[in-house]
Amino acid sequence: xxxxxxxxxxxxxxxxxxxxxxxxxxxxxxxxxxxxxxxxxxxxxxxxxxxxxxxxxxxxxxxxxxxxxxxxxxxxxxxxxxxxxxxxxxxxxxxxxxxxxxxxxxxxxxxxxxxxxxxxxxxxxxxxxxxxxxxxxxxxxxxxxxxxxxxxxxxxxxxxxxxxxxxxxxxxxxxxxxxxxxxxxxxxxxxxxxxxxxxxxxxxxxxxxxxxxxxxxxxxxxxxxxxxxxxxxxxxxxxxxxxxxxxxxxxxxxxxxxxxxxxxxxxxxxxxxxxxxxxxxxxxxxxxxxxxxxxxxxxxxxxxxxxxxxxxxxxxxxxxxxxxxxxxxxxxxxxxxxxxxxxxxxxxxxxxxxxxxxxxxxxxxxxxxxxxxxxxxxxxxxxxxxxxxxxxxxxxxxxxxxxxxxxxxxxxxxxxxxxxxxxxxxxxxxxxxxxxxxxxxxxxxxxxxxxxxxxxxxxxxxxxxxxxxxxxxxxxxxxxxxxxxx
Numbered sequence: 001x002x003x004x005x006x007x008x009x010x011x012x013x014x015x016x017x018x019x020x021x022x023x024x025x026x027x028x029x030x031x032x033x034x035x036x037x038x039x040x041x042x043x044x045x046x047x048x049x050x051x052x053x054x055x056x057x058x059x060x061x062x063x064x065x066x067x068x069x070x071x072x073x074x075x076x077x078x079x080x081x082x083x084x085x086x087x088x089x090x091x092x093x094x095x096x097x098x099x100x101x102x103x104x105x106x107x108x109x110x111x112x113x114x115x116x117x118x119x120x121x122x123x124x125x126x127x128x129x130x131x132x133x134x135x136x137x138x139x140x141x142x143x144x145x146x147x148x149x150x151x152x153x154x155x156x157x158x159x160x161x162x163x164x165x166x167x168x169x170x171x172x173x174x175x176x177x178x179x180x181x182x183x184x185x186x187x188x189x190x191x192x193x194x195x196x197x198x199x200x201x202x203x204x205x206x207x208x209x210x211x212x213x214x215x216x217x218x219x220x221x222x223x224x225x226x227x228x229x230x231x232x233x234x235x236x237x238x239x240x241x242x243x244x245x246x247x248x249x250x251x252x253x254x255x256x257x258x259x260x261x262x263x264x265x266x267x268x269x270x271x272x273x274x275x276x277x278x279x280x281x282x283x284x285x286x287x288x289x290x291x292x293x294x295x296x297x298x299x300x301x302x303x304x305x306x307x308x309x310x311x312x313x314x315x316x317x318x319x320x321x322x323x324x325x326x327x328x329x330x331x332x333x334x335x336x337x338x339x340x341x342x343x344x345x346x347x348x349x350x351x352x353x354x355x356x357x358x359x360x361x362x363x364x365x366x367x368x369x370x371x372x373x374x375x376x377x378x379x380x381x382x383x384x385x386x387x388x389x390x391x392x393x394x395x396x397x398x399x400x401x402x403x404x405x406x407x408x409x410x411x412x413x414x415x416x417x418x419x420x421x422x423x424x425x426x427x428x429x430x431x432x433x434x435x436x437x438x439x440x441x442x443x444x445x446x447x448x449x450x451x452x453x454x455x456x457x458x459x460x461x462x463x464x465x466x467x468x469x470x471x472x473x474x475x476x477x478x479x480x481x482x483x484x485x486x
Contacts, residue, residue: 002104004069004111006030006062013119021128031068036132037114038084038107042091046233046457047476048106048113069107116280117228121206150203154179154224157202161195163188168219173259174232174473175455176210176223183218192220208453210471223258223471225455232260234458236289236477240296240485249361250301250372250407252293254286254432255458255474263472265464267294267374267409270430271402276415276445277434282458284312286432287378287411288477294374295321295485304341304375306334308382315479319486323373331386334377338393341375341406345397348404360405372405380412381419391421398427415444429465434458434474 006014014033022032041048070084071077082097088106089096096103122131151167158165164184171178183189192211199209203224210223234255243251248266256262267273267290277283294301304323307313313327323341328334348360348370357363360372375397377383383390398408408428412419415436433451436442442451446463454460458474
């Protein structure tokens with residue numbers, strides 16, 4: 001019989017929630033909390049991350065049978081299994097009645113996400129029943145009225161910190177609302193900088209507000225996060241459309257900017273990219289958005305995929321554009337592939353010298369057209385831990401491979417000096433930071449703080465070589481988006 005697993009960190013929280021939130025015995029059923037978590041997750045517009053269904057089988061503290069959760073085949077409970085399946089089928093736009101393993105997987109992901117959301121937003125000591133009413137049943141203003149109300153609250157919040165300003169423009173993006181302000185005097189900017197962290201409290205939100213310089217010293221913008229129930233998902237299915245007829249050599253699109261415009265850059269000019277973020281930040285989905293970009297852009301490109309965890313790139317196993325015709329999962333095979341790519345780099349350099357050209361673009365203009373190769377490593381930390389000698393090959397590729405059309409995309413959940421060492425860091429100038437645990441990790445990725453304040457689930461900071469840091473929201477890429485282009 002199918003089971004839903006509750007990981008240890010959620011098991012501990014459910015005990016607190018049952019005793020101090022619901023006011024019932026810790027022996028009360030887990031499925032009651034699991035159903036509340038499912039309801040909370042289904043309110044959120046973005047699909048739950050695929051990462052949420054992976055680690056629990058290795059670090060689980062409790063399991064819930066479907067008989068307990070949905071009443072399936074239960075002699076004492078009403079069977080709501082079909083109702084659960086219908087809800088998830090409508091939410092995801094797929095027929096889960098015909099795919100039970102997928103139904104169980106999505107049920108697991110929603111329950112974990114809902115649990116994490118409740119854990120993050122409910123505070124012990126607050127009335128949990130009031131929290132449920134506010135989150136699950138209370139109808140908040142929407143549309144124009146919600147915008148007016150939020151603008152009025154912001155003006156009051158600015159007044160509380162002594163900042164005089166008029167709101168000139170309001171623009172809503174997928175997750176944030178940008179308020180362009182005309183400050184009354186030059187001193188207001190100093191006050192705004194000094195007391196920026198007080199504005200979320202005055203607005204009644206628990207996420208930081210960002211200050212953006214717009215034009216002159218008296219005009220600024222505030223990016224104010226909206227509740228997650230009001231987020232608009234960024235549809236990854238639109239990436240091929242956004243990349244159509246683009247001039248870049250290797251155009252890629254991880255998502256949109258804070259106002260909803262697609263963010264597109266040339267991976268060939270990057271020329272290598274480091275992507276990092278903690279579990280649940282959307283790091284893996286970001287990598288899939290980059291891969292979908294490469295597959296759908298119409299460019300002649302080969303993908304060298306290294307997946308030490310053996311789960312992230314399984315969907316690409318049948319792709320005809322794989323370098324080496326397979327996804328590599330073993331550390332020894334990965335080291336062999338990287339050494340082979342170093343040899344390919346040397347071979348191409350000799351070919352360029354023979355043609356009397358400096359780079360692959362010039363060689364292609366003369367009729368020599370070896371395809372570009374993008375090396376994507378899903379978990380760099382695992383690879384370097386299992387096979388430390390891989391670092392030497394990666395450094396050589398980072399230093400010299402750009403000219404011959406070989407590019408690196410290195411991803412990890414654990415950014416650190418050991419997983420992104422100095423010599424490799426200095427040769428991988430472009431970075432994407434999703435949410436991280438500390439300002440120190442943000443500095444390792446971006447050489448600046450800020451990623452520790454992001455909103456999780458695809459919220460990111462992009463710093464490309466020679467450009468200012470840009471905030472973006474990741475596109476939601478599902479397996480169906482990828483399979484259409486394999």
